[in-house]
Amino acid sequence: MAKEPRWTQTWISGTRAAGVELGYPGERLGLPKEGSGSVAGFGRRIGALTIDWLICTWAIGRGILGADPRSAGWVGLAIFALEYILLVGTLGSTFGMKLLGIRVAALGGGRPAFGLVLLRTLLLCLAVPALIWDRDQRGLHDRAARTIVVRD
Template sequence: MSSRQQPRWTQTWLGGVRSAGIDLGYPGERLGLPEEGSGAVAGFGRRLGAIVIDWLICTWAIAQGFLGVDPVERGWVPLAIFAGTTLLLVGTMGMTFGMRLLGIRVAALDGGRPGPVAVAVRTLLLCLAVPALIWDRDQRGLHDRAANTVVVRM
């Protein structure tokens, strides 16, 4: 039996919904965001790059460089620094150092800056790591969904 003759549910299960001819639109379309350019949903690569940059800054530059803390022995110190800098920077500027370098920012769903409660919820869940690794078709992690935020290009 060729792939053209398979039942529709099999196509969806084997090849994803797009292979079955179901168009879900581009990431962010349901949120009213543009497909490309400023304000479009940031891709996974940029978000991953930003968090790696932020983690390196918190681990090596701040924890080890300024405080003299070995990040391997005291793993909670870099995590606390990461949480503190994320709360401060996203809460005031809408972005961390890594996000700024890669041209992305955190936005509330109405397009403005997220409020303090949203930033706190997002940061707490981001520090747990698992919510950030599960995302929807708009490329929003569970931490962004819980905080009603989205990471967009600048």
């Protein structure tokens, strides 16, 4: 006799355990499964964020501006926000994103509008919206700005 799965095994494993196939991330947005233009994975995104944070906090905040260690976090956050607004708004990617081969794209293609970059950056700096993702690996900050992070 086959053993019934425990009730926790059906919801902890997500919808796929219940037999629902949702497709790959970005499929419903018309993006390719792999390669250029596909949804950037979590590893690349967190790597780029870490690189940008270190550049803004340590290299610029503490190194160049000489920020006090107690205020270096706030100074770094301000520099981080400025970096995102300027670089994503003009080039579509930050230093960390460029190093790891990803960029921010508008859902319709191309770079997002400057006002949407401002909104996305503000929500990213609040952190919580960026931690809540949908099945296309878009955080609330991406959904609000109608953007997605894709591979170059």
